[in-house]
Amino acid sequence: MAEKGQTNVEHVGGVVRLREQHEKVVKDCESRMQHWRKVSGDYEALTDRLQTLPDQLSYDIMVPFGPLAFMPGKLVHTNEITVLLGDNWFAKCSAKQAQKIVDHRMKYVKNELDDLSKTMKNFEARVGFAKDLETISANKGDYVDIREEVGNDDAALTKGKQRIAHKPNSKPKLDVVWDLKEEDEEDEGESGDGGSRKGVMTEEELWARLDELEKLEELQDEQDRLSDNADMNGEDTSSSSSEEEKEAEAAPPVNGLSLKPSWSSVSDSKAPLSTDRKKDEDDDEEEEDNCLPTIFFSHTVEPKKVRINTGKNTMLKFSERKEQKEHSKRKKKNGHNNGHCHHELHKITTPADIYRLFVDVKNGEPIPRKSILKSRSRENSVCSDTSESSAADFEERRMIGRSFSHDEHSDTSDGITEEDSPTTVPLQLPSRYEAFSGTVIEKDPMPSAVPHLTISPPALPTILERKQEEVAPDVSPPQQLPKRVSKFKAARLQQK
Amino acid sequence: MVYIRTASQTFNCLVGLVRAFKTHVSKSMSARQKLETQLAENNIVKEELDLLNSSNIVYKLIGPVLVKQDVDEAKATVAKRLEYINGEIQRYESVLKEMEKKSEQHREVLTSLQQEFQKAQGLAAGKV
Numbered sequence: 105m106a107e108k109g110q111t112n113v114e115h116v117g118g119v120v121r122l123r124e125q126h127e128k129v130v131k132d133c134e135s136r137m138q139h140w141r142k143v144s145g146d147y148e149a150l151t152d153r154l155q156t157l158p159d160q161l162s163y164d165i166m167v168p169f170g171p172l173a174f175m176p177g178k179l180v181h182t183n184e185i186t187v188l189l190g191d192n193w194f195a196k197c198s199a200k201q202a203q204k205i206v207d208h209r210m211k212y213v214k215n216e217l218d219d220l221s222k223t224m225k226n227f228e229a230r231v232g233f234a235k236d237l238e239t240i241s242a243n244k245g246d247y248v249d250i251r252e253e254v255g256n257d258d259a260a261l262t263k264g265k266q267r268i269a270h271k272p273n274s275k276p277k278l279d280v281v282w283d284l285k286e287e288d289e290e291d292e293g294e295s296g297d298g299g300s301r302k303g304v305m306t307e308e309e310l311w312a313r314l315d316e317l318e319k320l321e322e323l324q325d326e327q328d329r330l331s332d333n334a335d336m337n338g339e340d341t342s343s344s345s346s347e348e349e350k351e352a353e354a355a356p357p358v359n360g361l362s363l364k365p366s367w368s369s370v371s372d373s374k375a376p377l378s379t380d381r382k383k384d385e386d387d388d389e390e391e392e393d394n395c396l397p398t399i400f401f402s403h404t405v406e407p408k409k410v411r412i413n414t415g416k417n418t419m420l421k422f423s424e425r426k427e428q429k430e431h432s433k434r435k436k437k438n439g440h441n442n443g444h445c446h447h448e449l450h451k452i453t454t455p456a457d458i459y460r461l462f463v464d465v466k467n468g469e470p471i472p473r474k475s476i477l478k479s480r481s482r483e484n485s486v487c488s489d490t491s492e493s494s495a496a497d498f499e500e501r502r503m504i505g506r507s508f509s510h511d512e513h514s515d516t517s518d519g520i521t522e523e524d525s526p527t528t529v530p531l532q533l534p535s536r537y538e539a540f541s542g543t544v545i546e547k548d549p550m551p552s553a554v555p556h557l558t559i560s561p562p563a564l565p566t567i568l569e570r571k572q573e574e575v576a577p578d579v580s581p582p583q584q585l586p587k588r589v590s591k592f593k594a595a596r597l598q599q600k
Numbered sequence: 601m602v603y604i605r606t607a608s609q610t611f612n613c614l615v616g617l618v619r620a621f622k623t624h625v626s627k628s629m630s631a632r633q634k635l636e637t638q639l640a641e642n643n644i645v646k647e648e649l650d651l652l653n654s655s656n657i658v659y660k661l662i663g664p665v666l667v668k669q670d671v672d673e674a675k676a677t678v679a680k681r682l683e684y685i686n687g688e689i690q691r692y693e694s695v696l697k698e699m700e701k702k703s704e705q706h707r708e709v710l711t712s713l714q715q716e717f718q719k720a721q722g723l724a725a726g727k728v
Contacts, residue, residue, distance in 0.1 A: 186659070187648075189644075192661040194661060196656055201651070201652060208648060209644070212644065
């Protein structure tokens with residue numbers, strides 16, 4: 105640490121000197137510019153004089169006579185001007201010619217001024233940078249050093265081989281095309297069935313090659329995406345997806361900075377081939393007591409998901425359900441457990457399971473929140489999604505609520521139907537499955553949601569709902585605390 | 601001991617040489633800068649002479665006297681002067697480069713000698 109401090113001091117000293125030097129240059133530029141501006145002013149005055157001088161044949165003036173006296177006299181030959189061209193050369197010209205010369209000189213002066221101003225700007229910028237650097241190294245400013253340790257892609261599962269950068273002179277793709285072309289020419293020459301067949305074969309080959317290349321490109325893109333995520337982790341906030349798939353990535357809160365939902369789509373909508381669920385708790389911020397406050401980031405690989413705030417400091421990953429479905433075909437749906445365990449909550453296989461999540465109190469009866477989008481712990485929520493996905497979800501839930509609670513209507517609002525429905529949902533779920541069959545048909549939950557979208561718009565939550573929300577989350581956290589397991593770990597356990 | 605003494609002598613000589621080089625270099629640099637200003641000035645003169653026609657009378661200031669000159673002659677003279685200045689600049693540049701090289705060599709020798717000198721001193725101290 106002492107060494108670091110020492111280098112810090114040296115660094116600061118060096119930066120100070122750098123800044124001083126830059127400032128010197130700036131001052132020098134400034135003085136030169138002033139000189140040129142004066143010259144320019146003189147020339148302008150001269151221009152004026154040249155224009156008025158030939159008006160009269162002669163002028164009565166007071167002629168300077170030595171350093172101390174003047175004498176009345178006449179200014180004659182008003183159109184004859186002896187111009188100093190430089191380097192002891194003179195030329196006698198008319199006023200107009202002199203004017204031309206003066207213009208020419210003005211151009212030169214202007215050029216000089218422009219150059220100097222450019223240089224000055226440049227160095228002023230450098231001074232600014234040096235100042236910033238100084239404040240950073242002196243640990244005074246608001247700058248924070250963000251560091252991210254990058255592993256060597258050990259987490260990324262890449263199928264197949266990596267793409268090798270071809271040397272600039274080798275063009276494999278073109279070769280293929282060229283071959284085809286050659287063969288085409290050959291075919292034209294032959295013009296037989298055999299020839300045409302040959303052309304077809306090469307075409308197939310070409311398609312095969314194209315497929316291969318496409319695959320490679322996908323892999324590469326995925327790699328890039330993975331590395332991009334590392335970069336974007338810091339900038340990204342919760343984002344809603346592009347239209348096709350509800351894939352987005354939300355970054356964890358960093359150093360207490362509050363995240364605002366942003367709508368930037370992170371990357372292309374490619375389904376992650378490698379689902380590395382190694383998302384440990386993000387090793388977020390660490391303020392090192394160094395010269396700089398440092399934030400240490402660790403890149404976590406996470407498949408693109410939408411985070412829906414369930415209001416209990418938990419985020420539900422939307423596409424988690426899909427993956428879980430993929431992985432656990434034969435598992436019994438645990439929608440029947442009223443997932444009291446924290447991790448079980450995230451075992452979502454049916455829309456009803458989502459619904460189950462948005463319940464707050466489980467004192468025998470799960471009391472759902474009125475509005476899923478409105479949650480207590482908004483500040484912790486990453487997603488205030490109004491995207492299709494969450495809207496669809498919302499719709500789904502509402503529809504489920506409605507479908508299951510025909511008889512139990514409350515007088516206040518629609519939201520209260522949701523309150524009653526979960527009680528019915530778990531009871532009816534098993535029967536629903538029995539009614540179907542033993543097998544579960546895995547579907548993308550979205551298609552089921554889409555028809556619902558058209559039916560009804562979301563109702564605004566009423567004050568009653570909000571009160572409910574306020575009451576409910578208060579009760580829920582104490583229950584949650586003892587059973588707190590990392591949801592990702594939980595998910596992993598589930599998968600096993 | 602003898603070795604040490606001779607080493608220090610050579611060391612001093614070299615130091616002197618390097619210093620001489622430095623002064624040389626700085627002189628050349630200043631001369632070159634002067635030439636550059638002259639170059640710029642003569643360029644302007646040439647351009648302004650081109651703006652004039654033959655009806656104007658051109659004078660050259662030689663001492664306190666303004667001597668009449670022919671316009672074309674003046675133009676030619678200025679052109680020649682420009683060439684001369686360019687040549688001088690190039691010459692000075694080459695000289696500068698050479699001197700730089702030499703000074704570098706001397707500096708290297710100096711550093712190596714220094715090291716040897718220190719080693720020798722260390723040995724001597726050890727012996728004693």
